[in-house]
Ligand SMILES: Nc1ncnc2c1ncn2[C@@H]1O[C@H](COP(=O)(O)OP(=O)(O)OP(=O)(O)O)[C@@H](O)[C@H]1O
Ligand SMILES: Nc1ncnc2c1ncn2[C@@H]1O[C@H](COP(=O)(O)OP(=O)(O)OP(=O)(O)O)[C@@H](O)[C@H]1O
């Protein structure tokens with residue numbers, strides 16, 4: 001369904017000519033139809049930039065994106081239009097991503113209008129009402145405004161808007177981070193149900209590893225613009241290889257005091273360095289307790305150490 | 318042992334154009350020396366308003382309608398503004414979620430921490446204050462304190478800023494620290510560092526901490542006792558192990574079932590709590606959780622359940638566990654169906 005090859009996105013730094021933010025640097029992965037890839041990493045590691053570069057909100061600096069085998073990274077805006085229908089995005093902030101002055105009906109109908117799908121108002125209404133029903137909101141909500149809804153309800157509206165064109169690939173950029181736990185579970189279950197019913201492919205971005213486990217078939221871990229580990233979801237929890245992955249897993253609080261006392265946690269010290277001048281060699285070496293001289297000098301290669309388990313770390317050369 | 322802080326039947330409301338928002342609806346609890354008490358609950362359950370009431374940091378349209386707040390047995394509500402200011406920072410300090418909004422962007426970090434010390438210790442010289450500030454920066458594990466002293470807040474990362482806020486809070490060695498979601502805006506890796514720091518400082522300084530969060534995982538790793546709030550009330554309170562191993566209130570159980578856990582396998586389905594939290598305007602007919610409760614009986618929507626102590630440290634506000642409930646002989650046919658009485662879908 002989706003293949004990303006050496007995808008890179010740099011942003012120029014204002015006022016400093018020639019300097020760039022290495023937001024995304026040489027990312028490679030493949031995603032099969034109907035699968036979910038969970039993408040995790042600390043704030044600023046480039047998750048949103050990767051998502052936005054894949055669906056061409058941002059122009060890639062270099063690298064390629066293949067959708068159903070077609071290289072879409074070089075396409076012009078016009079050539080891209082029919083392909084846009086296949087890819088939709090759900091955003092983190094259900095408050096700012098919906099226009100406060102539009103009714104729910106108009107918000108959900110917007111993609112239909114942009115792609116001139118419906119010929120009559122009745123046709124459009126039918127599709128919108130069907131969508132409202134599918135996300136668990138009554139049709140009586142159609143003429144109300146976004147600010148009248150709770151965070152969870154707004155996220156349902158965002159999902160309805162993203163799915164109305166029946167896309168095949170849906171990029172969820174932290175769709176639940178702003179919500180309460182009880183509501184997070186509602187949204188995650190809703191996304192899973194849609195995946196089954198509509199055979200959707202998801203790229204699911206989150207900043208911690210606990211919810212990702214419930215939705216993903218594969219998990220990728222990002223650090224400072226690089227993908228450092230990628231494998232089957234269960235494998236990453238049972239057999240993490242990269243020291244950063246281990247640290248991320250160890251940082252997630254365990255909701256059981258007994259287990260929390262027992263566990264010997266690996267942890268990560270210090271802060272994430274600046275992506276403007278990322279560390280040499282392995283970008284994680286400044287925070288890694290296993291770092292050697294080689295890690296400082298030489299960037300580790302992205303390699304498949306066991307079947308479907310990719311990692312970039314000199315410990316696993 | 319005598320409690321250091323007591324909150325007694327606290328009721329705090331906001332007077333708004335739409336009516337009275339009853340944010341805190343009768344909250345009672347004690348904080349003892351040296352313990353870390355967690356307060357959990359969903360957004361809007363009244364956690365922040367409750368904690369702001371303690372130090373009278375409420376917005377102008379807020380009124381404390383009833384109840385009392387005692388510090389070592391003395392009512393803080395009777396204190397003048399000046400007396401409260403003396404207590405704030407020196408005896409009881411606060412750390413908030415968003416460090417940037419509580420720091421002055423134009424003043425160096427060292428100066429901001431120093432001001433807190435100077436206000437409460439006017440006799441100290443500039444040099445003495447600087448020595449104390451450098452000491453505090455070391456205490457909260459900020460590397461290179463000498464260099465950091467003169468930097469502005471925007472030169473610090475989010476986690477480092479939160480360390481600065483903790484340094485300011487600890488500047489006068491308070492006996493009580495109120496931490497309102499101090500790690501919610503941070504990455505899990507940084508959250509983990511800050512939680513460890515708070516635990517070790519608590520031990521070192523023998524403070525009591527009131528730790529507000531919506532994350533049960535954070536509570537499990539940090540607290541000795543937990544208060545679960547919903548709709549401005551305490552639904553359940555228990556020692557940490559009891560709450561996690563024998564949660565009684567359907568809301569507490571619901572929170573736990575809707576939480577993912579890193580050490581569970583994928584097949585364990587998440588069970589969300591249906592609906593969304595209540596509107597805090599006006600009165601509730603019965604239990605605030607009844608409209609979302611899977612186990613709700615007819616009485617739950619009509620009458621507020623009383624608080625029941627299952628043992629001296631475990632209390633629950635739920636009809637299902639009251640003696641009254643047994644006397645009323647709630648029959649199975651009175652169990653509300655899934656749809657009747659439910660709140661809005663979220
Ligand atoms: N439009 C932009 N212009 C310049 N720099 C940008 C832009 N968007 C992102 N960046 C920078 O690129 C880096 C990666 O940002 P990105 O938003 O992709 O991170 P993220 O992993 O999504 O973080 P978060 O978890 O906070 O959402 C950051 O250093 C950010 O400041
Ligand atoms: N200044 C105010 N005016 C009117 N209502 C307010 C005001 N401040 C808070 N409230 C209301 O009081 C109730 C309790 O809010 P509070 O901030 O204590 O919730 P919380 O439990 O801290 O939630 P969160 O997890 O989102 O921080 C909410 O319904 C909120 O809308």
Ligand SMILES: [Mg+2]
Pocket residue numbers: 047048049173
């Ligand atoms: Mg992002």
Ligand SMILES: [Mg+2]
Pocket residue numbers: 364365366497
């Ligand atoms: Mg709050």
